[in-house]
Amino acid sequence: GEDVEQSLFLSVREGDSSVINCTYTDSSSTYLYWYKQEPGAGLQLLTYIFSNMDMKQDQRLTVLLNKKDKHLSLRIADTQTGDSAIYFCAESMQDTGRRALTFGSGTRLQVQP
Amino acid sequence: NAGVMQNPRHLVRRRGQEARLRCSPMKGHSHVYWYRQLPEEGLKFMVYLQKENIIDESGMPKERFSAEFPKEGPSILRIQQVVRGDSAAYFCASSTPRGGGETQYFGPGTRLLVL
Numbered sequence: 554g555e556d557v558e559q560s561l562f563l564s565v566r567e568g569d570s571s572v573i574n575c576t577y578t579d580s581s582s583t584y585l586y587w588y589k590q591e592p593g594a595g596l597q598l599l600t601y602i603f604s605n606m607d608m609k610q611d612q613r614l615t616v617l618l619n620k621k622d623k624h625l626s627l628r629i630a631d632t633q634t635g636d637s638a639i640y641f642c643a644e645s646m647q648d649t650g651r652r653a654l655t656f657g658s659g660t661r662l663q664v665q666p
Numbered sequence: 667n668a669g670v671m672q673n674p675r676h677l678v679r680r681r682g683q684e685a686r687l688r689c690s691p692m693k694g695h696s697h698v699y700w701y702r703q704l705p706e707e708g709l710k711f712m713v714y715l716q717k718e719n720i721i722d723e724s725g726m727p728k729e730r731f732s733a734e735f736p737k738e739g740p741s742i743l744r745i746q747q748v749v750r751g752d753s754a755a756y757f758c759a760s761s762t763p764r765g766g767g768e769t770q771y772f773g774p775g776t777r778l779l780v781l
Contacts (some may be wrong), residue, residue, distance in 0.1 A: 557708075568693040576759040580780060582724045586769075590773070594774060594775075595757060595772045595773055595774040595775050596709070596757065596759075597772075598770075598771060599770075600770060634767075635667035640730075641708055641709070643709075651722075652697070652699075652714060652721075652722070652768065653699060653714055653724075653725070653771060654701075654709070654711065654721060654759075655711070656701075656710070657708055658707055658708040659707075659708050665709075
């Protein structure tokens with residue numbers, strides 16, 4: 554079955570790197586996403602990675618995918634107070650026709666000034 | 667190019683009333699998804715629609731909930747005879763299929779409070 558798990562909370566100091574981790578169970582996952590949600594707001598797509606990739610970098614964001622261990626991580630370099638939010642990883646299995654996203658429960662990132 | 671629009675942003679209903687949530691996808695997008703987020707939880711898929719078609723409703727409760735995406739106008743998520751447990755944030759996402767996979771873009775959500 555589908556299951557996506559994340560740790561609930563992460564606290565870092567401004568300027569440090571943040572690493573948010575996610576594990577998933579379904580090996581049929583084809584696309585994996587990171588979304589950011591600020592209080593009272595919708596979800597903002599940050600980045601995504603195809604399952605045949607190991608790494609993707611986009612400015613301060615680096616996504617690492619270990620397909621063998623079904624582990625996904627999001628690294629935010631030089632974390633700023635504006636990065637404080639809830640971060641969700643999500644998977645979809647578009648190759649099997651299931652386009653709906655399965656989300657983790659979210660990791661609340663708190664950035665200390 | 668306006669993003670995904672949802673209205674109302676906040677909706678208060680008494681138990682037993684009906685709630686209608688509207689979603690206008692991004693321009694050029696033909697797919698709409700509805701998700702529900704309970705407090706302190708992640709989003710759970712409800713239903714996936716294309717124009718005039720329900721493609722996947724595996725996440726919809728069997729009773730009281732329905733969704734449509736007519737040829738003209740927004741997608742509507744309808745909840746009849748609301749109960750307190752329906753209080754949640756309801757998010758709509760839209761996408762358009764591409765050869766390299768599709769990406770869902772989310773609206774700001776409708777926060778439903780049932781008194």
